[in-house]
Amino acid sequence: MKARFRQSMSWLHTWTGVVFAWMLYFIFVTGSVGYFENEIDRWMKPEIMVSKGLEDSAITNIATRQLSIHGDNASQWYVSFPTSRDPFIEISWLEPENAERKTAKQWHESSLDPMTGALIRNRQTSGGEALYRLHYNLHYVPQLVGYILTSIAAMLMLIGLVTGLVIHKKIFVEFFTFRAQKGLRSWLDIHNIFSVLPLPFHLMITYSGLLLLMGITMSPVIDLRYGEGQQNHRQFYAQSQIEQKSQQIIEMLPTELSVQAALADAKRRFKSHKVSYVGVVERNTEKEHIEIWFESRSGVEFASLLEYRAIEDKVMLETSLGKAGGAASVYDFLEHLHEGLFADIYLRWIYFLSGLFGAAMVATGLMIWLKKRKAVSSTNKILTSIIERINIAMILGLPIAIASYFAGNRLLPIDFPSRAAWEMHILFITLGLCILYCGLASKKWLWQRMLCCAALVYGLLPILNALTTEHNIWLSWINSDWLMVGFDLTVLFISICFVAAFWVVRCRQEDISVKAAQ
Numbered sequence: 001m002k003a004r005f006r007q008s009m010s011w012l013h014t015w016t017g018v019v020f021a022w023m024l025y026f027i028f029v030t031g032s033v034g035y036f037e038n039e040i041d042r043w044m045k046p047e048i049m050v051s052k053g054l055e056d057s058a059i060t061n062i063a064t065r066q067l068s069i070h071g072d073n074a075s076q077w078y079v080s081f082p083t084s085r086d087p088f089i090e091i092s093w094l095e096p097e098n099a100e101r102k103t104a105k106q107w108h109e110s111s112l113d114p115m116t117g118a119l120i121r122n123r124q125t126s127g128g129e130a131l132y133r134l135h136y137n138l139h140y141v142p143q144l145v146g147y148i149l150t151s152i153a154a155m156l157m158l159i160g161l162v163t164g165l166v167i168h169k170k171i172f173v174e175f176f177t178f179r180a181q182k183g184l185r186s187w188l189d190i191h192n193i194f195s196v197l198p199l200p201f202h203l204m205i206t207y208s209g210l211l212l213l214m215g216i217t218m219s220p221v222i223d224l225r226y227g228e229g230q231q232n233h234r235q236f237y238a239q240s241q242i243e244q245k246s247q248q249i250i251e252m253l254p255t256e257l258s259v260q261a262a263l264a265d266a267k268r269r270f271k272s273h274k275v276s277y278v279g280v281v282e283r284n285t286e287k288e289h290i291e292i293w294f295e296s297r298s299g300v301e302f303a304s305l306l307e308y309r310a311i312e313d314k315v316m317l318e319t320s321l322g323k324a325g326g327a328a329s330v331y332d333f334l335e336h337l338h339e340g341l342f343a344d345i346y347l348r349w350i351y352f353l354s355g356l357f358g359a360a361m362v363a364t365g366l367m368i369w370l371k372k373r374k375a376v377s378s379t380n381k382i383l384t385s386i387i388e389r390i391n392i393a394m395i396l397g398l399p400i401a402i403a404s405y406f407a408g409n410r411l412l413p414i415d416f417p418s419r420a421a422w423e424m425h426i427l428f429i430t431l432g433l434c435i436l437y438c439g440l441a442s443k444k445w446l447w448q449r450m451l452c453c454a455a456l457v458y459g460l461l462p463i464l465n466a467l468t469t470e471h472n473i474w475l476s477w478i479n480s481d482w483l484m485v486g487f488d489l490t491v492l493f494i495s496i497c498f499v500a501a502f503w504v505v506r507c508r509q510e511d512i513s514v515k516a517a518q
Contacts, residue, residue, distance in 0.1 A: 010167045016160040017365045020153040022394045025362045027135045027150060029398050031205075032355030034132030035340055035348050038085040041127040042483040044409045046469040048122065050481050051082040051089050051114035056267065056275055060259055062117030063091050063278075070119070071095070071108065077280040079259075083295050084345075087483070089114055124419040125409055131402070136213070139424060147216040150209075158206045164195060191368060194361040198354035205358070208338035211331065244324040250317045254310035259290055262308040265317075266292040269306075363395050389438045389446070396450040397434025399498075403457040403491070404430035410468045447505050455498035462488040 017024075033040070042048065051059070063079040071077060071093030080090035092109035111120040133139075137146035195202070215222070219233070226232040252261065259278055266275065277293035289309035305320040323329045336342055340351045370391065373384050408426035412419055438446060465488060466472035476484035 010163075012159065012163045014369065016156040016163070017362065018369050020156050021362055021366050022390070023138075023149065023153045024157055025359050025366075025394060026138075026398060027153060028355050028359035028362060029402075030131055031135035032352050032359065033402065034128070034135060035343075035352045035355070037128030037132045039128065039483050039487060040131065041125075041129070042086070042088075043465075043487040044125045044127050044406070045111070045122045046465070046471055046484075047120050048088045048111045049113055049115075049120060050087045050479065052087075052480070054082075054089075054114055056081060056263060057260060059089055059114075060263055060278060062112060062114075063089060064259055065117060066110075066112060066119060067091055067093055070110075075105075075281075075283055075285075077283065079278045081275050081277065083274065083276050085483075088112075123409075123414050126405075126420045126423045130420075130424055131405070136209075139428070144216065147213050151213045151217045154206050154209045154213075158203075158210065161199070161202055161206060188368060191361060191364040194357045194364060198357045201351070201354040202358055202361070205338060205355070208334040211334055212338060240325060240328050242324045242328075244321045245318045246321060247316055247318050249314050250308075252315040254313060254315055257290070257308060257310050257315050262290040262292060262306075265308070266306050270294065363391075366391050366395075385443070386439070389443065390435060392446055392450060393431075393435040393438035396447075396454055397431050397438070399494075400434055400450070400454050400457055401427045401431040403454070403461060406461055406491075407457065407464060410464045445509075448502055448509070451498050451502035451505060455495045455502060458491045458498065459495035461491045 059081055060079060064077075067074070067077045067079075071091075073096060074093035075096050076094040078092045080086065080092070082088055089112040090109060091112060092107060095103075095106050095108060097103065097105045111122055112118070113120055136150045137143055138149060139146075141149075210217075215233075215237070222233055222236050226236045250265065252265065259280060263275065263278060273294040275292060276295040277291070279291040279293070280288065281291055282288050287309075289307050292306040292308075294305075307318040307320075309316050309318070323332055340348055343351060370384065370388055405423055405427040408423045412422060412426075416422065434450070438450070441449070462473060465484075471481070471484050473485055473488045476482075476488070
């Protein structure tokens, strides 16, 4: 009975992993890259100038001056202050709808020169956020379809993780076991290492990912209570996300209320908090108020948002204390956990590496499945060969495509029409070309050629950066532009890793050729 149960679990583990394997690999890789979306944004906007040593009051002055010039009619203003991950000044404003000009309401944003306060014209780019969004909306497909597909993939992943725990009775013992040059056994040992070491992360990221998309996958439950349609769903979200707030009247006259006054009061009240955003919302209306946001440092941040509003002859301060409902609080907690919103640079790297381990777990699982299929004489050899080629194209083609995305940011002309969209087009065109090449080229040296290509394209990125912008590793180091330095050094290290993998695969191939000749 136990043997039959474990056999069923083994079958379930295999097929839940294989059916959506390429999508799961895509999700793990792009989701891992997304943990550094801010840092990637910095690299993809080389025109941005790093701000050093400016007081918050000085930043507010130069930002509101530009907002008054360029967004005087805007209904919302926001000033982004330099933080550890975004060490520059940025302003954004919401331009209202204009019937005469036939323009819809639109957000505008621009970086500021910290020395002169002038606007900096940044190149149009999809940036790091587009890479992050790939892991749940998949691009080119309707948003709802992307959400449903990624939810199904996450559900199968969760089943695969649970069944993997069931079929491996000595999973932690197997983690410390590696048998080199043992064919399928070696692949199983590698698969176990990539599965067990970050297992808590895999369980957390999969379960929380499912939960974050449950508003889509479980929409019939919302329909039963609130009714069908977008308007009814908005009512559900509005009620479920109600904030718990404390209110108090402060010693300030409405005539004294300004962005500078609100900022000074907030800094007095929360001296240990670093300001990240200041906003003026619903400008030129009776509901106009000023928002002060603090940089998140550790999980659910106390006093993450302050709101100052004039009410008759008094000024009221509202302090956000988190979600009013228990379910919404749990949802927020899991969202922070899933996206690493609280993580410092070290924990962010652990998230990133754990995500790549997840991608490696999926990739090695596919390798094991293919080797088992090859060992069965009745297997369709043509189909197996096609799957193997696509496997190589996805495992190595996706990293190459991401590097091409970065290269496109530097190579596309600044005034190129739909520039941001074409950066993403380049990513998928490159991935398509990798699949085409792997489908047509000789299979004997395919791994080596693709590894060589990956090493080359990542190694060229810092050179391309130096040739097309005013940045290079040395100058960025001198100017303390650590995000630029970190990006260039990271892609160089990735290139070295691909070179090492190329050498290992080549040596292994030569050994096989020698043994075959003997």
